[in-house]
Amino acid sequence: MWHKLALFGGCIFLAIAVFGSIRAYSAKIKDVDLSKTTPIVLVHGTHGTANSFNGMISRITETYGKSTDKVIVLVKKDGTLEYQGTLSNKSKNPFIQVVFENNDAPIDQEAAWVATVIKDIQKKYNVTQYNAIGHSNGGLALTTYAEKLADDSAPIMEKLVVIGTPFNDLDGDDNAATTDFTDVANRTTELQQYIDDSTNLDAKLQVLSIAGDLDNNAVSDGVVPVQSALSSRLIFAGNVANYSEEVVTGANAQHSDLHENTTVDGIVADFIY
Structure with missing residues (x-):
């Protein structure tokens, strides 16, 4: 007994x-209560890693001094999340870097993972609003999330930066070499879908689209045609509170270098802060 x-x-x-x-x-x-600050959520492009935005995060933090701390949210192949790093109540506009273990997944899948992360940081950190930055297909994932998956119960995406994002895919035949256009040479099915869904966007959202132009001839950043990147105007202009564009030129405007470009750093910092 x-x-x-x-x-x-x-x-x-x-x-x-x-x-x-x-x-x-x-x-x-x-x-960890981030309700009084605005975190910055970053989403890399295809084949991106935790290193994709490290340089930009460090440079912006050191140069502009308006953000402290960062955390990585690794989205595993099964959709579970692993947090790397720590945040605190003293974190100011912290960077939350989303990294996909499967970094070549379809855009709809990446958008669903973004939705999972946004809901989770709402629960963990009491996030009520955030700004977002997407490079290449990361911009597509964030746009897909904003159009199709964001709901009234989720934190508010206040500002969105898309960098070298191929809204009208990569084919030069679909994208004329000009920045002065009211429509692209040929709308892909994907672009048309983004346009059709654009009425679902939050009317208070502010959007900045950055394109790279290697030779200052409006052709491409070496991967994404300039017109494809700027076809964002067909999606966002008139459907959000503010839409603006920037074209960065020169050798450092190559697609994979856009988030390593200090000119881009300055443009992004001026917008998000």
Whole structure:
């Protein structure tokens, strides 16, 4: 009988210890309250990694001094999340970098993962609003999320920056070499879908689209045609509170270098802050 009581008492003690640690962990998570600041969510392009935005984050943090701290949210292939790094109540406009373990997934899948991350940072950090930056297909994932998956219960995307994002795909035949256009040479099915869904966008959203132009001839950044990147105007202009564009030229405007370009840093910082 005594052994049974001792065992029972030990179970109670273990349960209290485990429950207490869970409560302590939950309290620690809830102590991180970002509701009074605006985090910056970053989404890399195809084949991107945790290194994709590291340089930009460091340069903007050091140069402009309006953000502190960063955390990486790794989205595993099964959709589960792993947080790397820590934030605190003292974090100011922290960077939250979304990294896909499967970095070559379809855009709709990436958008669904973005939705999972946004809901999770709302729960963990009490995020109420945020700004977002997407490079290449990361811009497509964020746009797809904004048009199709964001709902009234989610934190508000206040500002969106898309960098070298191929809204009208990559074919030069579909994209004329000009920045002065009211329509692209030929609308792809994907672009038309973005246009059709654009009425779902938050009317208060502010959007900046950055295109790269290697030779200052309105052709491309070496991968994405300038007109494809700027076809964002057909999606956002007139459907959001503010839409603006920037074209960055020169050798450092190559597609994979756009988020390593200090000119782009300045344009992004001026917009998000």
